[in-house]
Amino acid sequence: MDPDLNRYILLNEGKGLVPGYPQSMVNILGKSNIAAVYGSSHKHIRGSLLSLVGPPAIRDLLLPNIDKYMRFFLLNWDGKTIDIQTKTVEMAFFAFFKQILEDESSTIYESFKAEFHKILVGAFTLPINIPGTSYYQGMQGRRSIERLLMQIMEERRASGSQNDMLDRILRDEENNHNLIDEEIIDQIITILYSSFETVSTTSMMAIKYLHDNPRALQELREEHLAIRRRKKEEEPIIWDDYKKSMSFTRAVIFETSRLACVVCGMMRKIASDMDLNGFVFPKGWKVYLFTRETNFNPFLYPEPFTFNPWRWLQNKSLESHKYCLFFGGGSRLCPGKELGIVQISVFLHYFLTKYRWEEVGEHEILKFPRVEAPRGIYKMLAVSDRRPIAELWWPAAELQWPSDVSPAADGWRGCGRTSFMELVLKVHVSVDSPPPYALFYKQTIGLFLINQWFKERKKQEVVGPFRSKQMI
Numbered sequence: 150m151d152p153d154l155n156r157y158i159l160l161n162e163g164k165g166l167v168p169g170y171p172q173s174m175v176n177i178l179g180k181s182n183i184a185a186v187y188g189s190s191h192k193h194i195r196g197s198l199l200s201l202v203g204p205p206a207i208r209d210l211l212l213p214n215i216d217k218y219m220r221f222f223l224l225n226w227d228g229k230t231i232d233i234q235t236k237t238v239e240m241a242f243f244a245f246f247k248q249i250l251e252d253e254s255s256t257i258y259e260s261f262k263a264e265f266h267k268i269l270v271g272a273f274t275l276p277i278n279i280p281g282t283s284y285y286q287g288m289q290g291r292r293s294i295e296r297l298l299m300q301i302m303e304e305r306r307a308s309g310s311q312n313d314m315l316d317r318i319l320r321d322e323e324n325n326h327n328l329i330d331e332e333i334i335d336q337i338i339t340i341l342y343s344s345f346e347t348v349s350t351t352s353m354m355a356i357k358y359l360h361d362n363p364r365a366l367q368e369l370r371e372e373h374l375a376i377r378r379r380k381k382e383e384e385p386i387i388w389d390d391y392k393k394s395m396s397f398t399r400a401v402i403f404e405t406s407r408l409a410c411v412v413c414g415m416m417r418k419i420a421s422d423m424d425l426n427g428f429v430f431p432k433g434w435k436v437y438l439f440t441r442e443t444n445f446n447p448f449l450y451p452e453p454f455t456f457n458p459w460r461w462l463q464n465k466s467l468e469s470h471k472y473c474l475f476f477g478g479g480s481r482l483c484p485g486k487e488l489g490i491v492q493i494s495v496f497l498h499y500f501l502t503k504y505r506w507e508e509v510g511e512h513e514i515l516k517f518p519r520v521e522a523p524r525g526i527y528k529m530l531a532v533s534d535r536r537p538i539a540e541l542w543w544p545a546a547e548l549q550w551p552s553d554v555s556p557a558a559d560g561w562r563g564c565g566r567t568s569f570m571e572l573v574l575k576v577h578v579s580v581d582s583p584p585p586y587a588l589f590y591k592q593t594i595g596l597f598l599i600n601q602w603f604k605e606r607k608k609q610e611v612v613g614p615f616r617s618k619q620m621i
């Protein structure tokens with residue numbers, strides 16, 4: 150949790166602090182996925198990815214598409230009670246799928262979605278490859294997506310070009326990255342995996358915080374209405390709108406990422422015995438850089454539990470502060486950072502300028518180990534606002550939300566109080582099969598983990614402090 154040490158680890162991959170994501174994730178996302186490779190392979194793949202999702206690509210190719218699909222996606226919510234969690238999940242998947250495989254049929258879209266869901270569930274599990282486990286299903290999902298992509302790539306090669314991301318990887322005209330098929334498949338799965346949950350969760354939480362903070366909602370809405378007033382209804386959002394007229398939107402997105410802790414940390418592996426802050430970390434050990442603590446550092450963020458987007462405007466250097474690690478750091482700084490922010494901004498733009506909404510029923514949002522509304526009950530009644538744009542604003546009185554849903558009340562849930570064992574059991578023992586399998590696996594895996602834990606403790610007592618100055 151030490152912010153300086155976290156930063157040191159992120160900046161020193163070259164000294165043997167390499168990515169250390171779980172085996173299940175490496176197997177399911179693929180051995181050449183960007184988060185599993187390092188050194189020259191990492192540089193090579195990262196170069197290819199940046200040319201696909203970096204700011205020039207967003208400005209010229211991706212933003213017009215995001216605009217088109219976001220308008221389409223937000224049609225017809227009027228008068229309906231929607232589950233905002235389900236909707237933001239669909240929004241993120243739909244928009245990224247369309248960037249990658251624009252003209253593929255709805256049948257391909259539906260199969261992709263179903264198989265991708267298995268990948269999501271399986272990526273952080275114990276790699277036990279027997280029917281019924283989430284890992285097994287994740288591997289099945291990966292294989293199906295592999296088959297689908299191979300087939301699409303063959304068709305594309307035979308029939309000439311389209312202009313989506315897959316096609317640009319296949320052509321790779323300007324950049325000469327020339328990825329082989331296996332690398333292409335791994336990168337596509339990784340782009341979807343890395344973008345989808347971060348973008349959907351940040352969008353959902355932004356809506357929640359805006360709910361709870363009418364003043365922020367009103368200011369954000371005014372920012373977007375001002376953009377709309379300059380445009381005809383059918384005119385899309387362009388790069389200049391995003392760069393020059395959405396500063397409060399960016400602040401809302403950063404404040405949401407901070408308070409909701411959409412990414413809690415990053416994982417690294419020690420390539421050879423290493424002394425870090427006076428502790429010897431033996432080769433092969435995994436290090437979890439727990440960065441979410443820093444999000445609540447009162448010196449960096451006064452009144453850290455308050456949703457205060459204005460702090461990002463008052464202190465412009467906060468975004469590049471060395472402890473601000475929402476998007477990682479060093480050579481693995483998120484290559485999709487700008488794309489993610491653009492997508493959430495365009496989503497908010499159309500959501501705020503099209504609809505008013507209110508909460509329906511009770512809701513519960515968990516923050517740890519991942520941010521989610523576990524029963525999907527965070528529902529909203531969206532009402533299309535048909536008044537002329539000039540009149541569109543909400544009197545603050547309309548927007549008094551219950552005080553018991555303040556960010557301070559739920560912002561800290563579980564954090565720091567979840568024991569390691571509890572966490573391991575929660576994260577890994579998510580077996581999706583019906584009883585009696587589920588119970589059997591849960592018990593077996595639970596016993597296995599407890600046994601491992603006792604063994605580990607015993608080892609520490611016998612081996613002592615790992616030849617170090619202090620015991621880890």
Ligand code: HEM
Nearest residue numbers: 183184202343344347348412415475476477481483485489
């Ligand atoms: C709000 C949105 C996002 C957040 C908070 C976020 C966060 C992060 C973080 C913290 C890392 C560092 C991981 C590490 O060091 O191990 C990362 C890496 C990465 N992100 Fe994002 N991300 C977001 C959106 C996206 C999008 C839209 C894409 C899609 C293009 C993307 C693709 C990636 C990839 C490929 C990596 C691995 C980079 C590497 O290993 O060099 N992310 N992201």
